[in-house]
Amino acid sequence: MTKKVTQANIWWNEYTKEQYGWSLTIITVGLFGWFQIFNYVSEPAQFWFQRSGSIIVMLAAIAEVRVFSKIKRLETQVLISTLMADKIEHGLKAAGDVSKKAIEPWEKFGVILNLFWLLAGTIIWGYGDLIYSNI
Numbered sequence: 001m002t003k004k005v006t007q008a009n010i011w012w013n014e015y016t017k018e019q020y021g022w023s024l025t026i027i028t029v030g031l032f033g034w035f036q037i038f039n040y041v042s043e044p045a046q047f048w049f050q051r052s053g054s055i056i057v058m059l060a061a062i063a064e065v066r067v068f069s070k071i072k073r074l075e076t077q078v079l080i081s082t083l084m085a086d087k088i089e090h091g092l093k094a095a096g097d098v099s100k101k102a103i104e105p106w107e108k109f110g111v112i113l114n115l116f117w118l119l120a121g122t123i124i125w126g127y128g129d130l131i132y133s134n135i
Contacts (some may be wrong), residue, residue, distance in 0.1 A: 025062055029055060046132035053125030060117035067110040 032055065124131065
């Protein structure tokens with residue numbers, strides 16, 4: 001017996017994958033924090049601020065991968081719906097242009113936001129103790 005593939009099934013599969021991804025991210029960050037809490041008493045707060053930069057970099061890298069995979073899925077869905085709607089070459093070209101224009105701002109926003117977090121996290125990671133001391 002084969003399972004009928006519907007839009008709801010596809011959406012649910014993507015939703016559960018996304019939830020598993022976020023759960024894994026939260027558990028990983030939580031475990032890093034848990035293991036480092038035992039060193040909290042012996043280390044000053046400036047080193048903790050410095051370490052937070054590594055977590056920011058890790059989360060920014062994870063977010064970048066997730067954003068680009070989501071954009072690729074959207075591009076695929078737009079292409080499939082375009083192919084189903086109209087098979088005329090002229091119509092496909094116009095619909096492809098519209099989909100590219102709709103996705104492009106999100107792609108640029110994701111790149112800029114992730115670049116900001118990667119740079120901020122790297123600076124905090126490298127020089128966090130000095131920044132904390134001078135604040």
